[in-house]
Amino acid sequence: MTGTVAVNGEVCRLEDLRLQDFLQSFFFGAGFFETLLVEEGAPMFLARHLTRLRESLGAHAGCVHAPPxxxxxxxxxxxxxxxxxxxEATLRPRFTGVAKLVAGDGKLLLSFRPLPPRAPGEGVVLDSVEDRCYRRGDPTLNHKSVSYLRQYAHLGRGTVFVNEAGELCEVPNGNLFFLVGDAVVTPPLETPCLPGIIRSVLLREGRLGEMPIVERTLLRGQVEDVRGCVLTNSVSLALAVPRLLGRELPESLALAEQARAVVREYARREA
Structure with missing residues (x-):
């Protein structure tokens, strides 16, 4: 994280922040965050991120103190x-990297960090399952809370979260799309999973090439039917999953390239 941040629009130094100004967020996880891509100084899908943030704050108005x-x-x-x-000398106006918005304790904190190191076209292998902590219909997992230990503990481990019914839900840092038959399938929110920004864009577009994009549950035992898989989030946009739970998926790379192209075209039209 860089040293320059903003609190409710006021620029300051990270080291000058006071813990007592963020007590609910720090001690109780009573806050929400958004992570977004900044390219050449322009934040991608900013309005969508803020809409999701306001919706989370509104849904928890009794326990999270929202910013003005x-x-x-x-x-x-x-x-x-x-x-x-x-x-910030290390950022400059044409900064490309990651911005993070944290809302809680009546404040909106804006901070920055570099892009994660990842080669173009590099995918991510998902070969691990966590089936003990996701429960169908859990509404807390539809919000990006700063109480993030459940996901953070599995970052970088190639984990897929599965609910008690054996339905694939999401990964710690994004949503999943599966090529099954002649359709691209993503789990419904009630499985549960986060209503990801890139997920919403792809669902709004409704197609990848000739293939419809639909919300539908996928059981762990149905992975044998999957021909390709893509992980989506707001920083990487779309990453190929070349292997899913031990199954090689040669169509993932092309599927991820299609998804990135759709997302970037949507962002261009929305800008």
Whole structure:
């Protein structure tokens, strides 16, 4: 993380933040966050991220102290981002990397970090299953809470979360799309999984080439029917999964390339 941050639009140094200003978030996980891609100083899908953040705050209004509405607008965040980039020598106005928004304790914290090291076209192998902590219909997993230990503990381990019914849900850092038959399938929110920004874009587009994109449950035992798999999140956009639970998926790379192209075209139209 870089040293320059913004709190409710005011630029400051990370080391000057006070713990007492973030007590609910720190001690109780009473807050939400968004991680988004910044390219050449422009945040991708910022309005969508803020909409999801406001929805999470609204759904937990009784226990999470939301920031003032005026700092949760795309215009306010873009201005805070611009001022941070101008203030930080290691960022500069044409920064490409990751921005993070954390909302809680009446504040919106904006911070930055470099892009994760990953070669173009590099995929991620998912060969591990965690089936003890996801339960169908759990509403907490439809929100990106700062109480993130459940996911954080499995980052980098190639883990797929599976619910008590044996349905594939998501991975610690993104949603999953499976090529099954002549359709691209992604688990419904009630499995549960996060309503990811890239997930919503792909569902809105509705197709990858000639293949429809649909919400449908996929059981662990149905992995044998999967021909390709893609992991989506707001930083990497779409990553190929060349192996899923021991099954080689040669069609994943092409599927991920198609998904990235659709997402980037959507972002271009929405900008």
């Amino acid at each position: 509405p005026e700092v949760l607008t795309p215009e306010a965040v873009r201005e805070a981002l611009r001022r941070c980039l101008e203030a």
